Amino acid sequence: MGPGADAVAAAEAARRRGGARLVTARITPRRVTVDLGGPTVNTWAYGDTIPGPLLRATAGDVLRVELDNQLPDATSVHWHGIALRNDMDGVPGMTQDAIPVGETFRYEFTVPDPGTYFYHPHSGVQLDRGLYGVLIVDSPHGAGEYDAEWVVVLDDWVDGTGRTPDQILAELQQGGENRSSGGMDDMDGMEGMDHGSMGGSMGGMEAMQSPLLGGAGDITYPHYLLNGRTSADPVTLSAKPGQRVRIRFVNAGSDTAFRVAVGGHRMTVSHSDGFPTMPVPTDALLIGMGERFDAIVTLGDGVFPLVASAEGKKGQALAVIRTGAGRPPAADVEVRELAGQVLLGTDLSPAESARLDRRSIDRRHDLALGGTMSPYRWTINAKTFPDSEPLQLVQGERVRLRFLNQSMMFHPMHVHGHTFALAKGGARKDTVIVRPMQTVEVDLEADNPGQWAAHCHNIYHAEAGMMTTLSYQAKD
Numbered sequence: 291m292g293p294g295a296d297a298v299a300a301a302e303a304a305r306r307r308g309g310a311r312l313v314t315a316r317i318t319p320r321r322v323t324v325d326l327g328g329p330t331v332n333t334w335a336y337g338d339t340i341p342g343p344l345l346r347a348t349a350g351d352v353l354r355v356e357l358d359n360q361l362p363d364a365t366s367v368h369w370h371g372i373a374l375r376n377d378m379d380g381v382p383g384m385t386q387d388a389i390p391v392g393e394t395f396r397y398e399f400t401v402p403d404p405g406t407y408f409y410h411p412h413s414g415v416q417l418d419r420g421l422y423g424v425l426i427v428d429s430p431h432g433a434g435e436y437d438a439e440w441v442v443v444l445d446d447w448v449d450g451t452g453r454t455p456d457q458i459l460a461e462l463q464q465g466g467e468n469r470s471s472g473g474m475d476d477m478d479g480m481e482g483m484d485h486g487s488m489g490g491s492m493g494g495m496e497a498m499q500s501p502l503l504g505g506a507g508d509i510t511y512p513h514y515l516l517n518g519r520t521s522a523d524p525v526t527l528s529a530k531p532g533q534r535v536r537i538r539f540v541n542a543g544s545d546t547a548f549r550v551a552v553g554g555h556r557m558t559v560s561h562s563d564g565f566p567t568m569p570v571p572t573d574a575l576l577i578g579m580g581e582r583f584d585a586i587v588t589l590g591d592g593v594f595p596l597v598a599s600a601e602g603k604k605g606q607a608l609a610v611i612r613t614g615a616g617r618p619p620a621a622d623v624e625v626r627e628l629a630g631q632v633l634l635g636t637d638l639s640p641a642e643s644a645r646l647d648r649r650s651i652d653r654r655h656d657l658a659l660g661g662t663m664s665p666y667r668w669t670i671n672a673k674t675f676p677d678s679e680p681l682q683l684v685q686g687e688r689v690r691l692r693f694l695n696q697s698m699m700f701h702p703m704h705v706h707g708h709t710f711a712l713a714k715g716g717a718r719k720d721t722v723i724v725r726p727m728q729t730v731e732v733d734l735e736a737d738n739p740g741q742w743a744a745h746c747h748n749i750y751h752a753e754a755g756m757m758t759t760l761s762y763q764a765k766d
């Protein structure tokens with residue numbers, strides 16, 4: 291059942307309310323020169339800033355975005371986390387043709403659910419340039435109980451510092467000896483490798499291990515950004531002492547999970563991938579690529595660092611929270627909370643309103659995750675996309691997906707067009723970290739017909755094959 295199927299239009303019609311408000315925007319991806327707060331880089335971005343324009347709508351609205359492709363390459367936009375109509379999902383070769391250089395494409399779809407989302411290309415490794423922006427969908431029933439809101443977008447940055455993401459992917463794929471290993475198949479050859487090869491870009495096992503995630507990434511980045519700034523010249527977030535602030539965290543990184551914390555404070559997690567959770571206080575939060583978390587913080591009086599540490603890597607991004615007098619923190623400030631209690635998405639429970647109804651499972655699919663560094667190849671069920679076997683489902687079914695990580699690298703697995711529930715009463719999510727050798731089961735309601743990508747949100751893994759299709763079949 292393709293993106294042009296009647297069932298896709300019918301699903302959209304069912305979402306569309308009479309008199310729905312139309313929210314319009316125009317986004318122009320193009321080459322830019324951007325100051326990252328220290329380094330100035332030539333890169334690709336959605337306009338003059340990184341992140342790109344903040345889009346905001348209310349659940350039930352129709353979002354219409356004209357995408358004017360001024361890049362030197364074909365592109366597309368994926369509306370990450372939104373359960374939208376399949377033909378607007380932005381996956382070239384699956385839901386649309388790539389938008390050619392110099393042409394425009396109109397994305398238009400109903401936004402069904404409130405929450406924190408983001409948009410980015412689904413073309414090659416373009417996401418690892420400056421091409422990302424946040425989409426906030428407000429509830430028609432009003433905001434929650436907080437005084438202010440901050441959007442905090444995290445990114446790992448290399449573009450314009452001597453190599454492009456495309457060059458890095460090519461280096462990984464050209465491979466060679468002296469390679470570090472993320473894949474099981476390479477385990478025997480790990481000892482004694484020279485990890486200083488490839489111009490220092492590829493991490494060695496020592497440098498790229500996380501006690502929480504195992505293999506923490508394939509790439510060492512020179513910079514980590516918070517709202518487009520390095521820690522050398524960070525953004526300042528201002529509020530008043532005692533205010534309750536909702537922080538909307540988005541990890542737009544391509545190969546880096548971030549551990550976030552606010553110095554001198556605890557955070558109370560309230561949402562995961564847009565959907566409300568049972569509130570949980572924590573010192574720190576681990577955010578995989580493609581994941582979003584909202585947390586409430588009640589602010590003290592003074593100046594505090596908000597730190598996003600590159601998990602298992604060297605470096606951090608920073609924001610300065612200012613509610614009163616005080617000196618700004620140093621770029622390499624150490625925040626005690628980062629070493630405290632760390633929450634992952636798999637630790638959360640859904641709020642009552644986000645619980646998936648109890649139902650028996652109609653269909654099960656296994657997604658075995660594997661890979662090797664040499665050759666650079668990441669697989670689902672031993673296949674690389676587009677040679678993978680599509681996973682079939684039928685509208686109306688309850689489907690259980692089982693992610694079986696058979697590699698020594700973590701994979702944040704993302705499913706398009708649906709928000710799944712972590713099995714056995716876990717939180718609603720669309721992206722979930724699967725740790726090395728871990729199995730994670732998720733359930734989803736097959737209620738959005740079409741052809742949907744399911745892939746690792748490490749963009750290098752996805753490009754090296756770790757992607758498959760959830761393929762709705764016609765009912766007989």
Ligand SMILES: [Cu+2]
Pocket residue numbers: 668700701702746747748751752756
């Ligand atoms: Cu992966």
